[in-house]
Amino acid sequence: MLTLALVLAALQQPAAPPPPPPAPALPPQVGDTSPFRRLALPSPTLLREGSGRAGPRYWQQRADYTIRASLDTATHVITGRETIRYSNNSPDTLTYLWLQLDQNIYRANSRGAALNPTDARFAGQGFEGGYTIEYVRALQRFGQAIGRAPLATTVNGTVMRAELDRPLPPGQNVTLELAYRFEVPEHGSDRMGRERFPGGWLYEIAQWYPRLAVYDDVRGWNTEQYLGQGEFYLEYGDFDVTITVPRSFVVAATGTLLNPLEVLTPTERARLAQALKSDTTVAVIAKTEVGQAFTRPVGGTPTRTWHYSAKSVRDVAWAAAPNFIWDASGYNGVLIQSLYPPEANAGWARSTEYARHSIKHYSEKWFRYPYPTAINVAGPVGGMEYPMIVFCGHRAGDRGLFGVTTHELGHQWFPMVVGSNERLYPWMDEGFNSFINIYSGLAFYHDTVGPGRSPAAQWARAAAAGRDQPPILAADRVNPALLGNVEYFKPAAGLYLLRHHIIDDTTRFDRAFREYIRRWAYKHPTPADFFRSMEDALGEDLSWFWRGWFYRTDVIDLAVDSVRVRQDSTGTTTRIFLASPGALPMPVDLRVTLANGSTEDVRLPVEIWWLGNHYVYERKFAADVVKVEIDPGQNFPDVRRENNVWTKP
Numbered sequence: 001m002l003t004l005a006l007v008l009a010a011l012q013q014p015a016a017p018p019p020p021p022p023a024p025a026l027p028p029q030v031g032d033t034s035p036f037r038r039l040a041l042p043s044p045t046l047l048r049e050g051s052g053r054a055g056p057r058y059w060q061q062r063a064d065y066t067i068r069a070s071l072d073t074a075t076h077v078i079t080g081r082e083t084i085r086y087s088n089n090s091p092d093t094l095t096y097l098w099l100q101l102d103q104n105i106y107r108a109n110s111r112g113a114a115l116n117p118t119d120a121r122f123a124g125q126g127f128e129g130g131y132t133i134e135y136v137r138a139l140q141r142f143g144q145a146i147g148r149a150p151l152a153t154t155v156n157g158t159v160m161r162a163e164l165d166r167p168l169p170p171g172q173n174v175t176l177e178l179a180y181r182f183e184v185p186e187h188g189s190d191r192m193g194r195e196r197f198p199g200g201w202l203y204e205i206a207q208w209y210p211r212l213a214v215y216d217d218v219r220g221w222n223t224e225q226y227l228g229q230g231e232f233y234l235e236y237g238d239f240d241v242t243i244t245v246p247r248s249f250v251v252a253a254t255g256t257l258l259n260p261l262e263v264l265t266p267t268e269r270a271r272l273a274q275a276l277k278s279d280t281t282v283a284v285i286a287k288t289e290v291g292q293a294f295t296r297p298v299g300g301t302p303t304r305t306w307h308y309s310a311k312s313v314r315d316v317a318w319a320a321a322p323n324f325i326w327d328a329s330g331y332n333g334v335l336i337q338s339l340y341p342p343e344a345n346a347g348w349a350r351s352t353e354y355a356r357h358s359i360k361h362y363s364e365k366w367f368r369y370p371y372p373t374a375i376n377v378a379g380p381v382g383g384m385e386y387p388m389i390v391f392c393g394h395r396a397g398d399r400g401l402f403g404v405t406t407h408e409l410g411h412q413w414f415p416m417v418v419g420s421n422e423r424l425y426p427w428m429d430e431g432f433n434s435f436i437n438i439y440s441g442l443a444f445y446h447d448t449v450g451p452g453r454s455p456a457a458q459w460a461r462a463a464a465a466g467r468d469q470p471p472i473l474a475a476d477r478v479n480p481a482l483l484g485n486v487e488y489f490k491p492a493a494g495l496y497l498l499r500h501h502i503i504d505d506t507t508r509f510d511r512a513f514r515e516y517i518r519r520w521a522y523k524h525p526t527p528a529d530f531f532r533s534m535e536d537a538l539g540e541d542l543s544w545f546w547r548g549w550f551y552r553t554d555v556i557d558l559a560v561d562s563v564r565v566r567q568d569s570t571g572t573t574t575r576i577f578l579a580s581p582g583a584l585p586m587p588v589d590l591r592v593t594l595a596n597g598s599t600e601d602v603r604l605p606v607e608i609w610w611l612g613n614h615y616v617y618e619r620k621f622a623a624d625v626v627k628v629e630i631d632p633g634q635n636f637p638d639v640r641r642e643n644n645v646w647t648k649p
């Protein structure tokens with residue numbers, strides 16, 4: 001019970017101390033979320049340096065191949081025996097090796113078969129095949145013969161692990177011997193295959209021998225499955241290859257033909273010698289001569305063996321048919337060749353001209369072509385590249401044929417010379433190649449880029465429509481419908497934008513891009529190596545651009561919000577309120593029009609956005625400002641142009 005006395009007693013107790021004054025609010029605590037924060041890349045090491053160079057401890061494995069293969073044109077079966085001399089230059093002792101068995105994508109139960117609709121471009125389109133591996137043996141260890149020790153193997157889809165009978169220490173090598181066979185698919189994922197022409201079967205042969213997977217310092221064994229869309233990652237080495245085909249067939253392959261006396265007629269040898277010295281196209285087998293007996297050397301067995309040697313290449317491919325038209329020319333000691341059936345688009349008569357232009361253009365502009373020959377073959381494959389030889393669709397002609405030829409031959413630089421991982425980083429070969437293709441096409445057609453027609457400006461449409469993914473995605477993770485946009489068009493447009501409109505100095509850009517090619521020729525660069533090498537040679541921190549363009553789908557949207565004037569004793573100052581509501585900042589090209597009719601162009605560097613996405617450009621002009629326009633040349637892929645212009649009301 002509460003009595004009055006108790007209440008009074010309570011009131012007489014000393015009052016509780018007053019609460020302490022509230023602590024001042026803590027300041028906001030945030031990380032660096034600016035688009036200009038440094039791009040997080042793997043820590044530099046003595047293998048891959050902060051400058052973007054391969055460092056003094058850089059190492060790379062090597063695989064040298066000897067392949068003896070024959071093609072049975074009745075069953076379409078290739079039977080081969082190969083030796084692979086594998087040199088372990090890593091600091092690691094290896095107890096097993098991984099090999100790529102790409103043909104296993106055509107097994108009915110393969111992951112590629114499960115993932116690709118039957119009629120998809122990169123599928124086998126119902127064909128069931130795959131490798132039969134007869135044996136895998138160790139022939140030599142550390143240079144000593146060891147008498148054909150069989151090795152245990154485990155196949156996992158398109159890769160196979162071979163257990164070494166003795167560990168392979170650093171600095172040593174082992175020679176494996178494999179015997180294998182497979183049936184050539186008609187549609188080999190649009191990368192190889194065969195097609196029947198009136199004169200007989202035409203074969204385009206690739207992914208045709210078990211190949212060493214790459215063991216590198218960044219990931220160890222690279223064992224990504226061959227699923228169709230993602231291409232390849234291979235070690236460099238020298239190849240000695242023989243290909244046995246029916247006597248009536250003509251073969252074209254990666255490398256130098258070592259036995260022309262056995263497989264070519266005296267006329268063909270003379271024409272090839274003439275072609276090598278000729279700027280213009282010379283017929284080796286003319287259309288009127290195709291398939292005639294005199295085009296093949298007389299006598300001997302029903303088959304002929306063509307023998308090739310190729311140095312410092314990551315792969316070997318070939319084509320064979322009894323009915324090739326064959327023509328050739330020369331550039332700087334390189335034999336340029338085209339082989340196509342009489343049924344090919346008539347435009348193929350210009351293939352050698354297109355190929356010669358491409359090899360010459362890329363050599364003079366970026367890096368000298370290092371191989372003895374460059375061959376374009378017409379067949380069922382729409383467009384695919386291998387060292388020294390490319391396959392382009394026989395239905396292509398005119399500008400379409402030029403485009404696919406200069407693209408596939410541009411791959412001689414990316415990834416054949418600069419040996420990036422195509423399966424993980426398709427933008428580093430397709431994108432860089434598409435970029436150099438732009439200039440090859442402009443040079444061939446004596447063309448220029450019109451206003452608003454630059455690849456960068458054209459990218460704005462795809463970006464605005466959201467037809468975009470981060471190009472850094474692995475090849476098989478890209479939406480097949482967006483592959484061309486994301487891995488070809490966008491990286492090419494980005495480099496074009498960088499060269500012409502961000503760096504805005506083509507000489508400085510070209511020096512840096514050539515430096516990247518030189519530094520990583522015959523090596524295995526990663527994206528970080530490219531970004532670092534470019535920044536090092538350009539003298540720019542481009543974290544903001546690499547992140548927004550290659551790692552994300554950030555868009556560019558530059559805007560003029562308003563214009564105000566201020567009068568004081570010093571005169572009239574104009575304040576132009578700019579904004580960058582898109583997540584990807586850019587330098588700003590402003591065109592200011594004055595009341596007296598004159599215009600003034602101002603470039604504001606990308607650093608105007610360092611403090612945020614609003615910026616006030618303040619100046620005194622000679623007359624009233626009546627119009628302000630951002631990017632009047634339409635050089636930047638701005639996704640909303642309607643906010644780029646302010647006019648005085």
Ligand SMILES: [Zn+2]
Nearest residue numbers: 407411430433
């Ligand atoms: Zn390509």
